[in-house]
Amino acid sequence: MTPMKLCRFVVAHDTVVRPGILEGSVVRDLSAAGIRSVSDLLESPDLGGVLRGMAGAGLPELELPEVRLMAPVDRQEVWAAGVTYLRSKKARMEESDFSATAYDRVYEAPRPEIFFKSMPRKVSGPGGPVGIRADAKWNVPEPELALVFNSSMRLVGYTVGNDMSSRDIEGENLLYLPQAKMYRASCALGPVIRVLADEAEARTWTIGVSIRRGAGVVFSGETSVGQIKRTFDELAGWLGRSQEFPDGAILLTGTGVVPPNDFTLAADDRVSIHVSGIGTLVNDVVVV
Ligand code: DO4
Ligand code: MG
Numbered sequence: 001m002t003p004m005k006l007c008r009f010v011v012a013h014d015t016v017v018r019p020g021i022l023e024g025s026v027v028r029d030l031s032a033a034g035i036r037s038v039s040d041l042l043e044s045p046d047l048g049g050v051l052r053g054m055a056g057a058g059l060p061e062l063e064l065p066e067v068r069l070m071a072p073v074d075r076q077e078v079w080a081a082g083v084t085y086l087r088s089k090k091a092r093m094e095e096s097d098f099s100a101t102a103y104d105r106v107y108e109a110p111r112p113e114i115f116f117k118s119m120p121r122k123v124s125g126p127g128g129p130v131g132i133r134a135d136a137k138w139n140v141p142e143p144e145l146a147l148v149f150n151s152s153m154r155l156v157g158y159t160v161g162n163d164m165s166s167r168d169i170e171g172e173n174l175l176y177l178p179q180a181k182m183y184r185a186s187c188a189l190g191p192v193i194r195v196l197a198d199e200a201e202a203r204t205w206t207i208g209v210s211i212r213r214g215a216g217v218v219f220s221g222e223t224s225v226g227q228i229k230r231t232f233d234e235l236a237g238w239l240g241r242s243q244e245f246p247d248g249a250i251l252l253t254g255t256g257v258v259p260p261n262d263f264t265l266a267a268d269d270r271v272s273i274h275v276s277g278i279g280t281l282v283n284d285v286v287v288v
Pocket of ligand 2: 080082142163252
C-alpha cells in the first residue's frame, strides 16, 4: 500500500488553508469533501476507511508546485520529550556543568523529561524560517520524529520536527531551559503527517539531518528511530497524565543526532531533516 500522507496547503494567491492528501506530487483537496481541518479528520474512528473512500471521490487535484505546504498542525499544542537517546544524554552532560547529573538521572528514570514547545500558530512549516536567538552563541537543530495524537491520545500519525535549541543557554543553568527551547521560530514541523503506520514500522525509519552553508554541507548525521529508549505508548502515557488535549497534541520524541561541540548554526544555513517513512522538512536559519 502506498504510504498515506496528510497535509495542509494554500493555493497560490489564496489565503485559505485547506487539508489535503499528498500522493507522489499530487495534492487532493479534502476541503471539497467537507473536511475542514486535519485535526478534525484525525478524530475519525476509522481514518483508513475515510481516506480510502476519498480515493475514488473525484476530489480536485493540484500539482505540488501549484501549492504552498503549511505546517501540518492547526489547533494541536506542541510538546517535546528530551534525553530519550543515549546520544542526547551524552551531549547534555557535556554542555552543562553542575546540572549534568540531572540528564543522567532522567535518562534512567521512569518519568521522562517532557516540556511544552510551541503553540500551533507559532510553528514554522516547510520552507519557513527557523530561528537562532540573537543572545545565544551555540545553536543547533534537533531533528526529531514527532508523534501526532488526537483528542483521545490515540497515536494517529507522525511528522518531522525540528526542536531548535540554544545549547549555551540550556547548559548554563537547567532553569534556563524554556529560554533555550521556546522563542520565535524555534519549532518547525512538516511537510506532511504520515498516517496508518504502527510503532513497529516507525521504529524501522531513519532520521537524517543535513546543514548546508553556501555551496557546502557543514554537518550531516543520521540515526534510527529504533534507538529511542522509550516506547511511544510510554511517552504518550506520561504526556497525557493529568492533562487534556481537546484538539489533540504533537509530541517531539527527542534528538539522537547532535553536531560536534564546536558546531553552531549561522544565519542563512539551510537545515534539511529527513525521516525515511515521512519526507523531508527544509528550513532556512534566521537570527531572531
Ligand atoms: O533537556 C534538554 C532537552 C533535550 C532535548 O530536547 C532532546 O533530547 O531532544
Ligand atoms: Mg529535543
